Amino acid sequence: MEGTEARTRRRSEALCLEGGGGLPFIVSEVPRQSLIIKEGEYFLYTYENGDMTHGNRAGLGLYYRDTRFLSTLETRLEGIQPLFLSSSLERGYMANIHLSNPDILEEGRTVIPQDVISIRRSRLLKDGLVERIYVRNYHSAPVHVRLSIALASDFADIFEVRGMRRPRRGRVHRPRVAEREVLLSYTGTDGLRRYTRITFSRAPEEVRGGRAGVEAVFPFLLTTDEVDYLDLNVIPLEEGEEKAPAKYLEARRELRRSYEEWMEPTTRIQTDNNVFNLVIQRSLRDLRALHTRTPYGEILVGGVPWYSTPFGRDALIACYMTLMLKPELARESLAFLASFQGNKVDDWRDEEPGKILHEIRRGEMARMNEIPHTPYYGTVDATPLFLVLMSEYLKWTGDLDTFRRLEENVNLALRWIDEYGDQDGDGLVEYSRRSPLGLSNQFWKDSGDSILLPGGRLPCMPVATVETQGYVYYAKRRLGELFRDLGDRERGERLLAEAEDLRRKVEELFWDEELGFYVLALDGEKNPVRVVSSNGGQLLFTGLPSPERARRVIQRLMESDMFSGWGIRTLSEKTHYYNPMSYHNGSIWPHDNALILRGMKRYGADEACLKLVEGLSTACLRMENLRLPELFCGFRRTLYDEPVPYPVACSPQAWSSGSVFLILQSLLGITPDAPRGVLYINKPCLPPWLESVRISGLRVGSSRLGLLFRHEEGTTVFSVTEKEGDIRVVIEE
Incomplete structure (x- = not known):
């Protein structure tokens, strides 16, 4: 008979392709804009006109704590979509x-012509x-129009929205209507009552019920050039919460002030390129x-719309990328x-x-297990x-107080690597899934098909991916140096020896000599997954x-089957399961490219760095809002004038936003050593x-620096423009 584990694995794999969260991701409608x-x-996801049509399959909504508190928002002028x-x-x-406004007709004749009523929604x-x-009237005559707003909520868990079916749901209650307020509510299977409180700045002329919500109608009588407005509040509430x-x-002023206060201590970066300044x-x-x-x-949460929640890997990498900018992010996330x-x-949660x-997650489905x-x-x-970020945070800040507070967590993480991460005692860190609803792949390419053997077969577990070993090596080497410097020489030397053993x-x-590259992974029988991927x-x-091997890796990454012209693909075009439109098997991830570029600069491959930066920067300039998304498709640049979007990519996404700063730090050759009071500059x-690039307020330990980098006679030179504290700036060759 088939074993329980095998049946569970087969049932889970049959659900559908896994997205980044490891559970089904089915969106049958993708908005063009x-x-x-x-x-x-909170996050709000709508069409470009600000609406969310009833029954849309794009996942549009107002979300709070993994629940969609508003699923319909339809605005109409005299019953017609503006x-x-x-x-x-x-x-x-x-x-x-x-x-x-469109043409507004009455008994077949136009009473208000198109484009004379302006509607501006500021939200x-x-x-x-x-x-x-x-609402503003630009018509030469007074106008009398009715603006209607339809609102409803299905109170769906975000995993329901993403396509996961539930055995049963809770109960949506009938709307309660007052003079200027509507209350939508739902009692979940978890027993928690959730509310959507809707308020208006004035009483509607009429409130109609329908489709699990309401439609409120507001008259506007406007003379020529007159403007009037309506305020709408939609407040998600969980039982016991009160929010006015x-x-x-006032809210706009508070939020602007909040942004200013958050940005005040960040490193300031100004260049001579105005477009790059906007990026x-x-x-x-x-x-x-x-x-x-x-x-x-x-x-830092992962990204919106789908990953607006804490993710360990995402937060750690994004904070690593932004240490030059704002090291407090790393301290908070750690x-x-x-x-x-x-x-x-705990097998259900793959916890150790x-x-x-x-x-x-904090929604109903999580609460109901x-x-x-x-x-x-x-x-x-x-x-x-976690260990890599801790060590790099210390290099930037010298903040031993934070290290001491979290030292036991560091010890536990090191112990996990040796006792649980190494599942078969071979000195490598591997993964295998135990939870029936867990991820089958647990490295950064965590979709279900990101490692396939010839014939489409899945590798046997446990799997050791190559970049994971690099993270472990980096962590142990850095912490070995730290413990040695702190006086625990025996432990430091042991960690350094373990790092060197792992490197060998x-x-x-x-390493695969025929590929001239590192293989993606070793499966549970130690067979290599012989594909060229960005992991190496x-x-x-x-x-x-x-x-020498770094030189060959860089050369191979820049060949046309890996470098699309926009960026480095996750997987070579020559691989049997390459797909430029897939999540992980041929797409381009900005954070992946930023980490690779950091490594290229480390090994002195400036020409490759500049070629990669040209591709990524041009792609960014052609993206909506000058923003690098979570990922985009891996099609060749020679085939398309613009990078091809990935339909359900998060944008913004934390480690894509952070990539800009790691790329710049790498190009400038900046490496801190706060405990020794040194900032190294290596061949910018x-x-x-x-x-030119001007850096102001750069914090290294308790010191602050200003630096100016500029082109001069075919090379990049720099000067120190300001200095507070005892920091030394050392040029590395």
Whole structure:
């Protein structure tokens, strides 16, 4: 008879292709253009006109704590959808949408011609949705029109929205209507009552019931050039919460001030390229939008719309990338993840003592244990990356107080690597799934088909991926140096010896001379997965490869089957399961490219760095909102004038936003050593489209620096423009 584990594995694999969260991802409608704003634990995802049609299959909605509290928002003028003109995102928390009227007919004749009534929707998120709708009459005669707003909620869990079927749902209650307020509510299978409180700044002329919600009608009588407005608040609430409707102007002022205060201590970066300055500003604002205060602490969440929740790997890599910009992000994320560090063996959640979480959810399905994300620990690399970030944070800050507070967490993470991460005692760190609803692949390419053997066969478990070994090597080497410097010489030398043993193993077991590259992984029988992938490229930033092999890796990455012209693909075009439209098997991920570029610069491959930066920067300039998304398709640049979007990519996404800053740090050759009071500059190289870069307020330990990099006679030179503290700037050759 078939074993229980095999039946469970087969049933789970039959669900559908796994997305980044490891569970089904089915979106049958992808908006050509959409608007996403986020603030705190709220995000709003709509069409570009600001609406969400009833029954849409795109996942549009107002979300709070993994629940969709508003699923329908339809605005009509005299029963007709207004004409879309434009939309813009002022900040991550705010959007402006401009609409106009179509011809308005009465008994077959036009009574109000098209494009004489302007409708401007200014919306932001502050304890829910706060929207001000301005209606202005540009007609030569007075107008009397009715604006209707339909609102409804299905209170769906975000995993339901993404396509997961549930055995049963809770109960949606009939709307309760008052003079200026509507209350939608739902009692979940978890017993928790959830509410959507809707308030208006004035009483509607009429409120009609329908489709699990309401339609409110508001008259506007406007003389020529007169403007009037209506305020709308949509407030998600869980049972026991009380939130007053925010006032639009006050909320806007508070949010702007919040952004200014968040950005005030960040390193300031100014270049001579105005467009690149806009890219920097966009990335910085996106990081602020994704920086989220939760009941458990503050952390950078993964991305919107689908991953607006804490992810261990994503937060750790994004914080590593932004240490030059704002090291507080790393300190907060380390503390947050340490507080959820695994403390027992729990197969349902793939938890083990010392392990760092993969993802945490707070919706009804998580509360009912229908999914294991409470939190879920199915990631092989978050634990070594926790150690990597801790060591790099110390290099930037010298903050031993934080290290001492989290030292036991560091010890537990090291113990997990040796006792649980190494599943078969061979000195490598592997993964295998135990949870029936867990991820089958638990490295960063965590979709179900990201490792396939010839014939489409899945590898046998446990699997050891090459870049995971690099993370472990990097962590042990860095921590070995740290413990040695702190006086624990015996432990430091032991960790350094373990790192060197691992380096030799990787060089022996993962290098494939015929490929001229590192294999992607070893399966449970130690058979190599002989494909060229970006995973081997990530080894470079860890410093594990020998100089000669690093040179060959870089050369191979820049060949046309890996480098598309826009960026480096996750998988070679020559691989049997390559697909440029897939999630992980031929697409281009900006964060992946940024880590690879960091490694290229480490090994002195400036020409390859500049070629890669040219591709990524040109792609970014052709993306919506000058923003690098989570990923885009891997089609060749010679075939398309623009990078091809991946339909359901998160944008913004934390490690894509952070990539801009790691790329710049790498090009400038900046490496800190706060404990020794030194900042190293190693052969900076600016791309041709950047003549100068000015860095102000760069923090290294307790010191601050200003640096100016500029082109001069075919090379990049720098000067120190300001200095506070005892920091020394040392030129490395």
